[in-house]
């Protein structure tokens with residue numbers, strides 16, 4: 001058994017920002033399930049949003065974020081993040097992280113969907129995530145210990161179940177290890193892998209959200225999934241993301257005959273909010289019509305978008321035709337473990353940051369390039385909070401590991417889970433399809449799994465279990481929200497229902513070991 005001041009689970013942007021900002025006298029362990037760079041942060045293409053241009057203003061960034069989030073956002077949280085964004089970018093820039101600049105040393109800024117100004121700071125063209133992650137890794141101080149290929153599979157609470165005191169993890173040799181800490185931080189990212197079409201890394205199976213739920217933490221907004229409109233689509237499979245910045249630079253969505261599909265749909269046309277663009281493409285694909293991204297008007301495409309060009313080349317797409325076949329797929333979850341802006345969850349000693357968390361910043365739909373920013377913002381806030389809240393090291397005498405039930409039930413087969421989630425809890429939802437999915441999921445003895453001991457399960461079984469828990473929570477919440485808002489679109493309730501739903505979050509929390517104690521929280525989000 002090992003003891004630390006802080007355990008950080010994951011090594012994406014949120015985890016690395018936190019690790020870099022903690023004071024050097026703290027004993028910190030990063031546990032990450034693959035290598036340090038595996039995760040969504042490394043894949044991020046477009047960049048980081050911040051009102052750094054002379055004519056821009058944090059308030060405009062705030063307004064765009066609220067608009068994209070369909071005003072489901074926590075307004076105070078958005079205000080605070082958008083105000084801090086320029087300082088966060090400048091801090092990173094001045095400490096040596098290279099962003100793309102013009103010949104006078106000014107930041108080059110990109111445009112993305114639903115932003116009213118050019119405010120996307122990028123690095124290496126469309127390799128922003130890789131550059132920031134590599135910079136933050138190179139900057140990690142020596143008090144940070146890293147264990148790679150180490151997957152956290154359960155949280156340890158105190159006897160009263162009021163405080164998180166550690167984690168259980170599977171080591172590379174497949175043995176189990178206990179780690180104790182004063183502060184346990186979930187920085188495990190999102191859950192895009194629960195869908196058959198996704199832009200997400202394989203690591204994004206919702207582990208941290210499922211762990212927190214099993215432990216009794218509050219979750220919020222699980223119905224809000226963002227589907228990215230443009231994933232490269234070949235032979236029935238998605239092959240990676242075509243960044244929104246490509247449309248920002250002038251690419252347009254067309255049919256094979258060249259008809260522009262976003263004309264007359266939204267005033268921002270191809271740069272309309274993501275759920276509107278996704279739904280429009282999905283409507284065409286439901287009718288068997290392939291949609292393409294027409295990049296012919298973009299000059300120097302290869303140097304401006306090296307990652308996209310590499311991806312297309314690898315998949316044998318002839319870019320000379322100017323047409324890239326696309327479909328929408330899962331990209332980001334706005335919900336997650338409910339936290340404040342310091343990353344504190346409803347369980348003492350347990351924190352969540354980055355995509356695993358729900359701070360309320362993204363509302364019902366995330367504005368492009370706001371998630372790297374949120375990871376940096378809340379990761380930094382949590383570091384400050386931990387630095388100022390030292391407590392005594394736990395001793396193993398305090399440790400009481402509850403006995404869990406042995407359970408050896410069946411888990412859903414992954415391909416089936418992903419396909420049914422895409423078909424029934426996907427971009428366009430109805431009560432009928434959601435009920436079908438809820439019933440299909442219920443046959444796998446959900447409640448038993450929530451209390452089961454996990455020590456004997458393989459990594460593959462654990463991943464299936466987390467994805468099963470997340471799929472159930474997303475489906476339940478999607479059934480319950482009888483309106484359309486942001487990333488949640490109900491064909492049977494196609495409009496926002498502000499009389500009944502504005503600012504209300506669906507909260508899931510296990511109480512007294514029982515699942516399904518979910519409720520509406522009417523006051524959670526500041527107006």
Ligand SMILES: Cc1cc2nc3c(=O)[nH]c(=O)nc-3n(C[C@H](O)[C@H](O)[C@H](O)COP(=O)(O)OP(=O)(O)OC[C@H]3O[C@@H](n4cnc5c(N)ncnc54)[C@H](O)[C@@H]3O)c2cc1C
Nearest residue numbers: 010011012033039040041046047152189354355369371372
């Ligand atoms: C292709 C793509 C492009 C994107 N482009 C942009 C963009 O341009 N701008 C933007 O703002 N956002 C973008 N996003 C979204 C953004 O990248 C993510 O929301 C963000 O990086 C999440 O950061 P994170 O630190 O929370 O999680 P991640 O970067 O996903 O890191 C999660 C970490 O947790 C680890 N982990 C997970 N489970 C466990 C476990 N059980 N035990 C141990 N470790 C575990 C993973 O291995 C990983 O290290 C993009 C996303 C994708 C997929």
